[in-house]
Amino acid sequence: MRLSLMQKTIQKRTLKTRAKLIAASEEVIAKGGYEALRVEEVVQAAGVAKGTFFAHFRDKDALMEILIGEKLNACLTQAEGHGTPKTVPDLIEALEPVHQFMTSERYVFDLIIRYSGAAAVAEIGPIAYCFERYFRLVEAWMQTVDTRTDITPELLAEGVQAFAIQSMSLKYCALHSAQSFSDRLETYLKAWLTPAA
Amino acid sequence: MRLSLMQKTIQKRTLKTRAKLIAASEEVIAKGGYEALRVEEVVQAAGVAKGTFFAHFRDKDALMEILIGEKLNACLTQAEGHGTPKTVPDLIEALEPVHQFMTSERYVFDLIIRYSGAAAVAEIGPIAYCFERYFRLVEAWMQTVDTRTDITPELLAEGVQAFAIQSMSLKYCALHSAQSFSDRLETYLKAWLTPAA
């Protein structure tokens, strides 16, 4: 007999259904992008009922967090493989895949920003995890790039993140479309990492 | 007879209906906050049909932009009245009403971020306008605060904005709740405005 405090056993079919849902979602997204995804379309493609979807994911955003988080992680892995950058342009180039994906769709950018923070320490979501990973990566790089030394690498990295987000935001702002994303970020980071006065 | 190219005349009742809708919205928000606002509740309180709402506002977000933009403008006016700040803590104090309102509700913060950029130069929305105003205000202050001089006040102001947003974001992140909003922003701004190396 099972003890009352035992954790609920997960049936094999649960994993299969979940995999079907994820696969169907990726199919739908490959066809029309993230924004156009409809839960009804996903469950139809997966061959399950609508209620099943919400038994596997808290809501539509939770699925998006997983899918976008996966992609983001792949981009971060790619960035890590770039080799430690030595200059600001090099740093920007190394992070390019990440920034590229984050601004691939307005919907994606907004969702990432919305879930970039962990609502509770206990349950850090996929995207919050990616932000932490981005931060740690840049922090490590800060010791190889030739920067100012009056503040900690941690603070330097937080600043890089802040300026990267600012630059991405301005990509969607018609008032500041004179400069390209890379140029703007370069201006910011030079001023942040190597101040002259 | 009216000419075909004449602009459509606006009837008096249009203004009255719009005013009723705005007033009803403010009432509803005063009761339960921005997030809990339901269009159905607003139109019921205003005594009009649902379709009327959407004849006056493109969508629910458009109404929110107007209402939140109004509040933001009031906060900015208050900030302007504070007198030109001379130190970083003073700068933070001067901007406090603005930051306070922006983080009064998670829903409000997300909406502000989402509409902070003007989608098209032609149609700059209320919130994008406030961002521009915030930026100009800080830019002007940059000439009185004792800062580094190697970069333009414009760039300095953009950085202040970026760090303010970063600090507000982290307010909603349980992983970084050790520091308070003001302390974190102060750390950022000191490093940004008065680098030591």
Place this chain on the structure above:
DNA sequence: ATGCTAAAATGACCGCGGTCAATAATAAAT
């Protein structure tokens, strides 16, 4: 006053995310 036309208001309707009581399938115990 009356007729006419453009503007404004209406509410039934739709799309889509999300819920939940009922039902089916699974795995363990006998």
Place this chain on the structure above:
DNA sequence: ATTTATTATTGACCGCGGTCATTTTAGCAT
């Protein structure tokens, strides 16, 4: 193999934002 307790699935249903063909009203011309 049968029973039983638990987990997974189902689909009718709801809430709420948004649409649009139809109706009502305002304002001008006669």
